[in-house]
Amino acid sequence: MIVAQQKPLEDIRQMARGFRRLLVLGCGTCTTICFAGGEKEVGLLATSLRSVLGQEIEIEEAVVQRQCEWEFLDQVGEAVGRAEAVLSLGCGVGVQGIGERYPGVVVLPGLNTAFMGLTEAPGIWGERCMACGDCLLHRTGGICPVARCAKSLLNGPCGGVQDGHCEISPENPCAWVLIYDRLMQQGRLEQLEEIIPVRDWKASHSGGPRRIVRPDLREMVEEEV
Amino acid sequence: MTLRAALAQGQFVVTAEASPPKGTNVAGAIAEAEHLRGRVQAFNVTDQQSSVMRLGSLALCYLLKERGLEPIFQVTCRDRNRIALQSDLLSAAALGIENVLCLTGDHVKLGDHPQAKPVFDLDSVSLLRAAAGLVAGQDMAGKKLDGTPDFFLGAVVSPGADPVEPQLLKMEKKAQAGAEFFQTQAIFDPDAFARFMEAARPMGKPVFAGIIMLKSAGMARFMNRNVPGVHVPDRLIEVMETAKDRQEASVGVAVELIRQLRPLCQGIHLMAMGWDHLLPRVLEATGLAAQGVV
Numbered sequence: 001m002i003v004a005q006q007k008p009l010e011d012i013r014q015m016a017r018g019f020r021r022l023l024v025l026g027c028g029t030c031t032t033i034c035f036a037g038g039e040k041e042v043g044l045l046a047t048s049l050r051s052v053l054g055q056e057i058e059i060e061e062a063v064v065q066r067q068c069e070w071e072f073l074d075q076v077g078e079a080v081g082r083a084e085a086v087l088s089l090g091c092g093v094g095v096q097g098i099g100e101r102y103p104g105v106v107v108l109p110g111l112n113t114a115f116m117g118l119t120e121a122p123g124i125w126g127e128r129c130m131a132c133g134d135c136l137l138h139r140t141g142g143i144c145p146v147a148r149c150a151k152s153l154l155n156g157p158c159g160g161v162q163d164g165h166c167e168i169s170p171e172n173p174c175a176w177v178l179i180y181d182r183l184m185q186q187g188r189l190e191q192l193e194e195i196i197p198v199r200d201w202k203a204s205h206s207g208g209p210r211r212i213v214r215p216d217l218r219e220m221v222e223e224e225v
Numbered sequence: 226m227t228l229r230a231a232l233a234q235g236q237f238v239v240t241a242e243a244s245p246p247k248g249t250n251v252a253g254a255i256a257e258a259e260h261l262r263g264r265v266q267a268f269n270v271t272d273q274q275s276s277v278m279r280l281g282s283l284a285l286c287y288l289l290k291e292r293g294l295e296p297i298f299q300v301t302c303r304d305r306n307r308i309a310l311q312s313d314l315l316s317a318a319a320l321g322i323e324n325v326l327c328l329t330g331d332h333v334k335l336g337d338h339p340q341a342k343p344v345f346d347l348d349s350v351s352l353l354r355a356a357a358g359l360v361a362g363q364d365m366a367g368k369k370l371d372g373t374p375d376f377f378l379g380a381v382v383s384p385g386a387d388p389v390e391p392q393l394l395k396m397e398k399k400a401q402a403g404a405e406f407f408q409t410q411a412i413f414d415p416d417a418f419a420r421f422m423e424a425a426r427p428m429g430k431p432v433f434a435g436i437i438m439l440k441s442a443g444m445a446r447f448m449n450r451n452v453p454g455v456h457v458p459d460r461l462i463e464v465m466e467t468a469k470d471r472q473e474a475s476v477g478v479a480v481e482l483i484r485q486l487r488p489l490c491q492g493i494h495l496m497a498m499g500w501d502h503l504l505p506r507v508l509e510a511t512g513l514a515a516q517g518v519v
Contacts (some may be wrong), residue, residue, distance in 0.1 A: 150332050151302075151343065155350040156395030158329045159383035159410055162453035168334045180391045192394050195402060198307065198351045198365070 001030040001118065002091040003125045004037065004111040006045070013052050015108045016087060020056065022049070023083035024110070025076065025098065026063035027090035034125055036111050037089025039063045045089065045110065067094025073101045080105055116147075126172075133203030133210065139196060141182035146199075148175035154196040228267045228295060228324055229377040232406065232431050236266075238492035239513050240297065240408070240433060241504065243268040243289065245280035254285055257501045258294055264508050267295040267324060269408070269494060276303065276336025283313060287320045297379065298322050301330025306346040307355065307365050314356055318374030326379040326408065327352040327399075350398045353378055357403030380404035382432075383454035384412065384421035393424050400428045408494045410454040411437040413461060415485035422489050431491035438500045438507075439478050442466035476503050480510045487511070 006012075016022055024046045031037030046059045062079050064072040067090035080086055080098070085106040088095045091113040099107045115127035130147040136154075137144055146152045150168050157176035160167035164177045183189050201207065231238050243258050245251070258268050268289055272282040286296035298317045300310065314325065329349045333341040347355065355365050362373045380399040386392045396407065407425070412418045412434045425432060437455075439445055442465040445457035461478055468474030483493055493513075497504055508514040 150334075151329060151345040151348070153329060153345070153348045155348050155398050157386070157391050158349075159381065159386060159392075160332065160453050161386055161388075161391075163387055167453050168332045176391050177388060180388070180394075192391075193397070195350055195354070195398050198347055198355075201346065 001033055001116070002093070002113060003034045003115050003117045003127075004031050004091050004113045006036055006041065006089070006111055007109070009045075009048055009052065012045070012049065012087065012108075012110055016049060016053060016057070016085065019085040019106070021058045021060070021082060021084045023060045023062060023076075023079050023086045024049070025067070025079075025086050025088050025090070026061075027067045027088075027094050028063055028065040029068075031090055031094075031111060032063075034119070042089055045087075049087075067091075067097050069097070070101060073097060077102075131204070132199070132201075133207075134200060136196065139191060141179045141186065141188070141191070143175060143179045143182055145175045145179065148172075148178070154199065156192070227377070228297070229405070231266055232491065237487065237513070238266040238431075238433065239264070239495065239508065240267045240269050240492065241265045241495045241501075242497065243270045243285060243296075244274065245270065245282060245285045247277070247279045249280065251280065251285060251288055255288060255292070257497075258289055259292070260501060261504060262294060264505055264514055265495070266492075267297050269297040269326060270299055272299040272301045272328070272330065273304065273336070274331070276331045276333050276338070278336070278338055283317055283320070283322075286317065286322050290321055295324070296322055297324040297326050299326045299328060300352065301328045302345050302347045302349065302352055303330030303333065303343055306344055310347060310352060311355055311359060311364055314359055314376070315370075315374060318359075318376070323375060324377045324379065325356055326381065327356060327404070328381050349380060350395070350402045353380060353399055353402035353404055360403075377405055378403050379406040379408060381409065382407050382425070383410040384418055384425075385410060385414070385454040385456050387454075389421065393421075396425060397428060400430050404430060406431045406433065406491075408433045409435045411435040411448075411452075411496065412486060413439075413455070413457045413482065415482065415489070417456075418486060419489055433492035433494040434486045434490045435494050435496060436479055436482060436486075437496045438475050438498050438503060439465055440475060440498060440500060441471055444498075472500065472503060475500065476506050476510065479503075479507045483507070483511045483513070 024042050026037045026042035042061050046061050062076050066072045080102045086098055087108045087110045089110045095107050095109045116129045117125050117127040120126045127147055132146045157174050161174040166172045166174050183191055241261050270282045270285045273279050282299050286298045289296045327349050333343045356376055356378055359374050360376050362370050382396045383392055442462045445462045448455045449457055464474055
């Protein structure tokens with residue numbers, strides 16, 4: 001899932017100041033699951049904003065299943081139409097989705113989108129994927145060194161490993177120690193003997209914003225039309 | 226005689242660390258190197274060590290070279306992508322620099338510009354491969370070079386890392402990729418180093434054991450807490466704690482370590498940590514004073 005965190009209330013207050021009608025719009029998928037932008041968080045934030053912004057602002061609340069899909073955004077057209085600004089509690093994709101669907105309305109980000117990851121334990125989320133565009137998990141015991149090593153090293157740990165942890169964030173295990181342990185457990189350590197060649201970073205964001213076009217699906221759509 | 230030639234002849238070599246200044250005043254760094262003229266084989270010039278922004282390694286390498294001192298150009302993957310790395314390697318070759326030490330580099334978060342965007346386009350293994358490729362006459366894109374460098378490539382290894390097995394696997398990859406010598410993180414435990422060398426020796430590459438001048442018990446404890454792969458045993462901490470003259474004690478510790486490490490490896494790499502003036506004494510006491518030909 002996409003993991004996000006609410007911006008400090010003061011930052012949100014500064015952004016929202018001056019608007020008279022605000023729609024606080026949650027997202028029912030990733031940010032609900034990471035307790036940053038679901039129904040409950042929308043309610044709490046709206047209440048806080050009413051108290052810090054007072055009578056000057058009228059706040060409406062809503063949640064859509066996913067802010068990153070047109071069909072769900074279409075369901076809140078009326079509420080968006082009543083608002084001067086939409087405060088999105090979706091990820092950065094959601095914020096932009098609202099803006100693309102309703103270009104006339106001001107969209108404000110209520111969250112900082114952090115990473116793609118999973119819930120390690122209740123209340124703890126960890127990064128797992130950086131969408132590099134050229135997955136190599138089959139070569140590294142299913143543990144991603146691109147996302148989980150601070151230097152995205154491909155051929156083993158640097159000298160900064162201490163008690164199996166990363167020197168720059170001791171709360172994080174060294175990705176290469178995890179990879180080594182996993183492959184040892186699987187009896188596949190020989191996987192680590194081969195040099196992993198340099199990456200073609202074009203497939204990642206380094207190659208510019210990415211877009212996928214599936215001709216097979218496009219054809220189906222065009223036939224229907 | 227060059228570092229490459231000295232090693233080919235089976236000489237036990239001594240290298241010393243040289244740190245570029247923060248600023249343009251290179252007088253101190255040059256004076257420290259001059260102090261060791263004729264006593265060490267080569268000067269390993271750091272590349273913004275600990276991610277602290279400084280004058281570049283290449284510039285100081287050149288200034289040493291101009292004075293007839295042999296530099297080792299340290300290159301890290303932290304600040305440059307493959308275009309800049311290859312370009313700097315060619316620049317070094319054009320300036321007559323032959324020795325290159327290829328490292329991953331510390332993370333920017335550890336330095337004095339922690340907000341910077343780190344690069345790490347390559348890792349130390351692929352940097353070695355790229356440098357070896359340049360020597361073979363082509364760049365990473367497979368394009369032919371007009372004039373090729375002739376590098377003597379080195380790499381680093383941390384024998385005290387926990388766990389050490391992945392380090393050894395990576396060392397093997399570095400040797401495969403073109404490393405002709407290895408320099409280690411600071412060693413304080415000769416027995417542990419002997420065990421490491423058991424595993425490293427079959428790779429057939431010369432290893433220079435790192436020696437840091439211990440300045441105080443506090444420094445030892447600080448390194449034990451904060452520097453991965455460095456373990457100063459309690460016995461040495463006590464030596465420093467009870468010393469009447471810490472500089473005397475520091476020389477004594479270094480001399481004892483070098484005597485124990487010398488039969489195990491092919492050279493030592495000295496890191497003075499500001500106590501450069503003590504290095505000649507360390508070298509004289511260990512019989513290593515007449516290193517290098519200048």
